[in-house]
Amino acid sequence: MEKRSGSEMKAISVRQGWLWLGRGLGGLLLLGLYLVIERGGNAYLQRLSVLFLINLMLVVSLNLFTGFTGVFSLGHIGFMALGAYTSAILTLPVTAKAANLPDLPAPLASVALPFLPALLLGGLFAALVAGLIGIPILRLSGHFVAVATLGFLIITRVVLINAEAFTRGTRTFAGVPPYTTLSWAALWAALNVYIAWRLKHSTLGLQILAARDDPWGAQGVGVAIGRVRLIAFGISAFFTGVAGGLWAHFLTAFSPNAFYFSKTFEIIVMMIVGGMGSITGSIVGTLLVMSVTELLRNLEPGVTVGTFSIGPLYGLSQIGLAVLLIFLTAFRRQGLLGDREFRLEALIERTEDWIREFRVPWKASSVREADPFMRR
Amino acid sequence: MHAVGSLEFWIQQMINALGLGSQYALMAVGLAMVFAVMRLINFAHGTVMMGGAYIGLLLLQRGLPFPLVAAGTILGAAALGVLMERIAYRPIRGAPDVALFLNSFAVAVFLENIAVLLFSPRSRPFPMPALLTQVFHPWGDLFIPSIHLWAFGGALLALGGLAFFVTRTRIGLAMRAAAENPTAAQLMGIEVGKVTLLAFAIGSAMAGLAVLFWVAHIGTVQPGMGFEPVLKAFVACVIGGFGTIPGAVLGGYLLGALEIFLQGLLPSAVVGYRDALVYAVLIFLLLVRPGGVLGHGEAERI
Numbered sequence: 001m002e003k004r005s006g007s008e009m010k011a012i013s014v015r016q017g018w019l020w021l022g023r024g025l026g027g028l029l030l031l032g033l034y035l036v037i038e039r040g041g042n043a044y045l046q047r048l049s050v051l052f053l054i055n056l057m058l059v060v061s062l063n064l065f066t067g068f069t070g071v072f073s074l075g076h077i078g079f080m081a082l083g084a085y086t087s088a089i090l091t092l093p094v095t096a097k098a099a100n101l102p103d104l105p106a107p108l109a110s111v112a113l114p115f116l117p118a119l120l121l122g123g124l125f126a127a128l129v130a131g132l133i134g135i136p137i138l139r140l141s142g143h144f145v146a147v148a149t150l151g152f153l154i155i156t157r158v159v160l161i162n163a164e165a166f167t168r169g170t171r172t173f174a175g176v177p178p179y180t181t182l183s184w185a186a187l188w189a190a191l192n193v194y195i196a197w198r199l200k201h202s203t204l205g206l207q208i209l210a211a212r213d214d215p216w217g218a219q220g221v222g223v224a225i226g227r228v229r230l231i232a233f234g235i236s237a238f239f240t241g242v243a244g245g246l247w248a249h250f251l252t253a254f255s256p257n258a259f260y261f262s263k264t265f266e267i268i269v270m271m272i273v274g275g276m277g278s279i280t281g282s283i284v285g286t287l288l289v290m291s292v293t294e295l296l297r298n299l300e301p302g303v304t305v306g307t308f309s310i311g312p313l314y315g316l317s318q319i320g321l322a323v324l325l326i327f328l329t330a331f332r333r334q335g336l337l338g339d340r341e342f343r344l345e346a347l348i349e350r351t352e353d354w355i356r357e358f359r360v361p362w363k364a365s366s367v368r369e370a371d372p373f374m375r376r
Numbered sequence: 377m378h379a380v381g382s383l384e385f386w387i388q389q390m391i392n393a394l395g396l397g398s399q400y401a402l403m404a405v406g407l408a409m410v411f412a413v414m415r416l417i418n419f420a421h422g423t424v425m426m427g428g429a430y431i432g433l434l435l436l437q438r439g440l441p442f443p444l445v446a447a448g449t450i451l452g453a454a455a456l457g458v459l460m461e462r463i464a465y466r467p468i469r470g471a472p473d474v475a476l477f478l479n480s481f482a483v484a485v486f487l488e489n490i491a492v493l494l495f496s497p498r499s500r501p502f503p504m505p506a507l508l509t510q511v512f513h514p515w516g517d518l519f520i521p522s523i524h525l526w527a528f529g530g531a532l533l534a535l536g537g538l539a540f541f542v543t544r545t546r547i548g549l550a551m552r553a554a555a556e557n558p559t560a561a562q563l564m565g566i567e568v569g570k571v572t573l574l575a576f577a578i579g580s581a582m583a584g585l586a587v588l589f590w591v592a593h594i595g596t597v598q599p600g601m602g603f604e605p606v607l608k609a610f611v612a613c614v615i616g617g618f619g620t621i622p623g624a625v626l627g628g629y630l631l632g633a634l635e636i637f638l639q640g641l642l643p644s645a646v647v648g649y650r651d652a653l654v655y656a657v658l659i660f661l662l663l664v665r666p667g668g669v670l671g672h673g674e675a676e677r678i
Contacts, residue, residue: 315489
């Protein structure tokens with residue numbers, strides 16, 4: 001521990017104070033927001049919030065794999081589908097099973113699990129499948145992985161459509177108990193973000209990022225690229241599967257069509273907008289893209305401004321997403337945040353800096369030198 | 377249906393495989409040419425087909441004779457491909473592979489939804505002349521849909537012309553040079569931009585030809601119709617080796633044969649899983665022969 005002068009110690013403790021204040025305020029803000037939405041009774045807002053949290057999980061999980069490893073996955077919605085169907089089959093009441101899924105094999109037909117174990121099993125099943133397909137697929141690189149994971153998505157869809165005893169095929173899988181509440185979604189989304197954050201800033205996370213930025217160099221210092229990628233793939237698939245389970249128990253009725261290209265496209269755009277590899281970016285990206293699509297979706301039935309009216313504009317929200325993605329790839333490929341994060345520490349440092357420069361410009365340089373946080 | 381394993385069964389399967397394979401070969405060639413000159417897996421290749429089909433439908437509704445409708449479909453697809461290159465792909469030439477691929481993904485979604493806006497999401501019938509829909513019965517139980525003959529003949533002509541073009545003409549050689557090494561080609565005075573545009577035009581025209589046969593099969597057009605063909609064209613390219621014209625053609629025919637024989641030989645309980653098996657073969661091939669059956673050496677891998 002290097003020796004610090006009194007003024008240094010003071011600067012640090014002041015900063016710590018601001019940091020905790022910022023965290024506290026942020027936490028209070030989120031809690032307040034949660035209470036307002038939960039107790040406010042606005043059904044539309046509640047519905048949108050739950051969908052936002054589920055989308056957020058999908059985007060953060062995708063980012064946890066694709067953004068951290070640099071390996072593009074087009075198959076993540078397949079994991080979502082696995083989680084959704086697995087947990088829905090597990091929680092479906094026995095009487096509903098007899099009516100809707102008469103050919104379900106014996107052990108499954110007679111159980112109806114509570115929500116949490118079903119969600120966990122859905123996530124674990126997705127992670128298991130990810131482990132199985134990841135071992136071969138992750139040895140590929142570049143767009144070959146993208147094509148291979150696309151293959152996985154299509155295979156999943158074909159299986160869902162054909163395994164009628166489990167999924168009712170192309171028909172709607174209905175009657176899933178509506179277990180997903182705002183609290184459930186918020187808890188899982190928070191856990192997902194927290195795990196992703198911890199992973200990014202752990203040794204394993206650094207290994208994963210190193211393997212992305214310089215595969216040969218990382219291998220040279222002993223990073224087992226295949227292994228670390230596989231771990232990221234598994235964690236990512238687990239949370240994607242859980243998000244699928246939450247989604248299934250929120251909508252309560254769905255068919256294989258829900259888990260295909262438009263959803264894949266949607267979460268990819270959200271991830272790219274926020275920045276590949278940035279967790280806080282995922283939050284911003286999801287929020288931004290959902291706002292835009294929700295706005296455009298409301299325009300889709302047609303708009304009337306005064307005497308001027310436009311007929312139904314089906315597909316408008318998808319067009320909006322596509323244009324957004326085309327512009328991003330042309331002008332700002334790294335998204336809003338790149339792979340950086342929004343950090344409270346950085347914000348405080350910058351504000352302190354700004355205040356100092358503003359108030360006592362002649363003292364700014366000496367203060368900066370005395371400040372251990374500011375040394376470059 | 378013939379007994380599995382009889383001579384007639386095999387002949388029938390061969391005919392079906394050649395017909396389907398011709399369509400896949402035509403679709404895959406465009407994908408391969410574009411990949412060769414700009415390392416782009418053009419996901420919007422299928423929407424070019426869809427666009428061509430809608431242009432054909434509009435011409436048909438104007439009461440034009442079928443040969444003109446066919447020509448319009450092919451030219452329309454080619455024009456769409458050229459526009460796509462100029463507007464969406466040229467500005468980001470040289471971007472990382474994944475960015476290019478995502479961009480084409482976005483272009484595909486964009487065009488598909490424009491079609492939804494213009495023509496509604498419902499599918500529309502596309503009546504084909506009897507010449508394309510009739511079925512011959514040469515002998516026994518054997519049947520030959522004329523569309524297979526048209527597809528095979530069309531593919532033979534178009535692909536033969538393409539082979540002549542890329543091996544015997546100056547601009548064709550320039551295209552291969554640009555595919556081999558764009559920088560060196562540019563230094564030798566080849567206008568890579570022009571060559572790329574030409575690759576898009578030719579590839580999209582082939583797709584336009586293929587969509588005529590595709591529509592004759594399914595009988596309708598619909599905004600999302602380009603999706604399945606582009607995936608099939610991908611698989612064909614991977615089977616044959618990505619980015620080479622002979623590879624795409626061979627891959628197309630192999631994929632056609634694979635699908636037809638799986639369809640004929642799989643027990644009926646699992647025949648629904650045919651496409652899953654096809655994509656499993658794709659993943660398997662990516663692993664063991666990333667360069668395709670014609671390729672040599674390894675693709676990039678860790």
